[in-house]
Amino acid sequence: MTQNLSPIISASDLLLLSALPEFVLIDARFGKANYEAGHLKGAHHVDLNSQLSDIKADFAEGGRHPLPTASRFSELLSSLGISPSSHVVVYDDKNGANAAARFWWMMRAIGHEKIQVLDGGMDAAIHAGFPLSSEVEKVYLKGNYKVSFWQLPVADIREIDKVSQDPEYLVIDVRENERYRGEKEPIDLVAGHIPGAVNIPFASNLDPKGFFLSPTGLRAKYEKALEGKSAENIIVHCGSGVTACHTLLALAHAGMEIPKLYVGSWSEWSRNGREIATELG
Structure with a gap:
């Protein structure tokens, strides 16, 4: 992958990318119920609290959303069908400020380069004509991602x-x-x-x-x-x-x-x- 790949992708470019075999779409909106009510077709859901964080009983220890271990995150990626060669796009409904940017950072922090955030979020994709679905998407082929440490500071x-x-x-x-x-x-x-x-x-x-x-x-x-x-x-x-x-x-x-x-x-x-x-x- 070229190092010139932008970390931001437009909805029109997302429509073109979705046909590629190594493409994986991630819905990072808050709440599984929102995902089940309707999401961009083909998207898999990730949960900020249970999957992108390792929340402790006392927020004085790492704050409200401490990071999980990199190895635990890599297990999540594998379960989503993501491998080191995957081209991943993530979106939320808060202009990237909910969990989409966090997921992007975590991907970059394990060394993954082909990761982009959808500019304008879910609404922009809907406006561009991206199809919707209310079905829980299946992962047909598990990924193989093995990392053990965060690479970003x-x-x-x-x-x-x-x-x-x-x-x-x-x-x-x-x-x-x-x-x-x-x-x-x-x-x-x-x-x-x-x-x-x-x-x-x-x-x-x-x-x-x-x-x-x-x-x-x-x-x-x-x-x-x-x-x-x-x-x-x-x-x-x-x-x-x-x-x-x-x-x-x-x-x-x-x-x-x-x-x-x-x-x-x-x-x-x-x-x-x-x-x-x-x-x-």
Whole structure:
């Protein structure tokens, strides 16, 4: 596969790709019931909570959506009929910000290159005439995927302790500005942000219609924000390590190196007695 393959695919290109024998389509929308009510024909469902995460009883240990082991993820891929040669496209109904970008990141993190996110999500595919189905799709041939470790860089809470206020590093919080400022917190226990983190909401990766900005537009935006810092000195987080992947996807779409993901994110930081910053008067 060429390294020039975009991490984003349009609905029109998806229609063409769907005829290829190595094509696998993944529905990453929340809730199996939504999938069973109707999905893009041929798509297999993956569940964020039970399959793309290893959720602990105490969210202070890794946050709300810790990663499973890479080997467990590879078992999931095999069960979905995905092998190292598969061309995989994933979609959700939140412009990639639900679990589609997380699944994309996990695939890239095991070294898989032929993985793309559907721009505009399920609605864009429906508008383009992609057929729908309410049948649970069968996997006729199991894949053979064997990996044992994540290849993309991740940061843990101890690293955040060390670098969050170091001017040589940049910690990016992609949550909505109201949550970052500490005005509201609809999910976690405490409002605010990691001291030293800057706020670049993931929604700013999209145009008013919900499609990703062009690679040129994204590159201009992030080159300005990153101020020349290398990817190894940049850490991206959100509430629980899911929507942060939307920004990692945007950076890849811009042709830039993928920085570190802080998987535990705010859900872990805010439960561990760490300092909390706000911008409230």
